[in-house]
Amino acid sequence: MSGLKGVRLYVVTAFCARMAEEGMAVAVVMLAAHRLGGAAQGALILAAWMAPHVLAAPLAGALAARARRPGLFYAGALAGFAGAIAALAVCVGRLPAPAVLLIAAVGGCCGPVVSGGLSSLLSLISSPGPERDRAYALDASVYNAAAVAGPATAGLAAAAAGPGTAVAVLAVAAAGAAALVCLLPVNSAPAERADPGDVRRDLVAGLTAVWHSRELRAITAATCLAFTGLGALTTTAVLLAGSRGQSGGGGWLMTAFAVGALAGSLTLARLRPTATSTLLALTGMAGTGLALAAAPLAPTLPLCATAFAAAGVFDGLLLTATLRLRAEHAPQEQRTQVFTIGAGLKISAAALGAALVGLAGSGSAARDLAAIAILQLAAAVMYVCMRRRRGLDSGDPGGCSSSNLSATWSIKGRRTPPADADPVKP
Structure with missing residues (x-):
């Protein structure tokens, strides 16, 4: 698959996943208000969904970087993300609040993969230079398009068939992303396997x-x-x-x-x-x-x-x-x-x-x-x-050119530049 086709497929994949994430901010509150008669628990569920991001982000990044097959890792994480959304569609208002909050927290742990984790795949799909710059601009567009489409999709689905259906639609979008990510050209194995x-x-x-x-x-x-x-x-x-x-x-x-x-x-x-x-x-x-x-x-x-x-x-x-x-x-x-x-x-x-x-x-x-x-x-x-x-x-010279902005990195006692960076010129 060429770099351009890979980026196009990435855009569709990331849009589906992020539309689900953006829509959840609206859909879960509507669902709680519908089934529980108020939005207060919806706010708590949303907080449980968002809170794990900062704690889960380093672990998610480390596991993704060490995955032998990155596509399979991201597919599993997105499937867990979709499963948590689907579970919330069924469980809100029907299971005790602690159980619902736990489900939301588990889904939130997959959030860093949906946002920053997916973005990191572009360095494996696109070539350095103008092609990669354009890819990241498109990725930013995906974030913003999802911010428009997610709440709109949730609102339309809720109006047509109820908030439970709206959450289920978002789960389907996330599941679609889990399937599509397997097709991205990022399945090369790293040189070594990691222990804990x-x-x-x-x-x-x-x-x-x-x-x-x-x-x-x-x-x-x-x-x-x-x-x-x-x-x-x-x-x-x-x-x-x-x-x-x-x-x-x-x-x-x-x-x-x-x-x-x-x-x-x-x-x-x-x-x-x-x-x-x-x-x-x-x-x-x-x-x-x-x-x-x-x-x-x-x-x-x-x-x-x-x-x-x-x-x-x-x-x-x-x-x-x-x-x-x-x-x-x-x-x-x-x-x-x-x-x-x-x-x-x-x-x-x-x-x-x-x-x-x-x-x-x-x-x-x-x-x-x-x-x-x-x-x-x-x-x-x-x-x-x-x-x-x-x-x-x-x-770090602190300049604005690509070469001057490439810091040197201390890795296992050695100082080496990023593999795709230009050499640092004196």
Whole structure:
């Protein structure tokens, strides 16, 4: 299978899996409200679904990197993901709450494979250079397209046949992804098999790779800060729409944000600009913050939606840049761990933001949205400062070219560059 065909098949696979994940945020709450008469348990189930991401991400990455047949490993993880969704469709409101929360937590442990884990496969499917840059831009588009399609699919299915059916539809999509991933051209075996000690070392190595690379450390910290704010955006959008006299308009604002993000990432995939990943990331964070800061100043909901769409465009740039930076600066041996750790931390940061606005929000859409915007701008400042700081990675030149940005990595006492990186020039 050629690289182009492999990327196309990957796009379909990732879309099915991520549509299921995005749809769960809506579907499980609707299901709990339908069967239990309130959404409170749905929120707890959703929290149980999201909470394991940060803990499961390093282990998922280490196991994926050590798998003799990566396709089979991902198929098993996605099948477990689909099975947990299907079990929730049956069990919510019919089994005791602790059992339901346990099922949700098991499904959530597969979440890092759906997000960052799948993204890491692109380095095995596409060639370095423009082809891989375009692949990661398409991958960012998949994230954003799933953010639009997942909730929409759940809502339409629930309206047509009930929330239980909506959750079941999402389980079918995840199962389809499990079947498709077996067809991806990534089934080459690694040179050696791992024992449990190797896996434990890989857990540490993945975290160490993120910490010791100035670029990975900076983009991970900055995106976590930015997503702490974005995790509160849905609640704030509902408040903002209510302040404009349209209590049901919060969903339209978030749809505008998701569509804008999709447009931003698709534009990068289509135009392939020469801007560095670093500049794209900085522009994405700063632009998102400025656009969200303008939203509460808009006098009507359509103008608010325009500001949200503009913010989404910049968020699409940030996601594409983040994926590229992880691919460019992760050592080949820890690339999967870097992707899963980064995705798990971002999702956990978003969950923290959602909890903070629920527990300590000001109740004012304008003030809460200003706080979210400030966090995006602060993330941009943090990114610039952390890239300039001379820290643990003293061998990292910190430049913006592909060769200068390729850090040297300490692996088992030796310093070696990533296999697909250019040699570091003096």
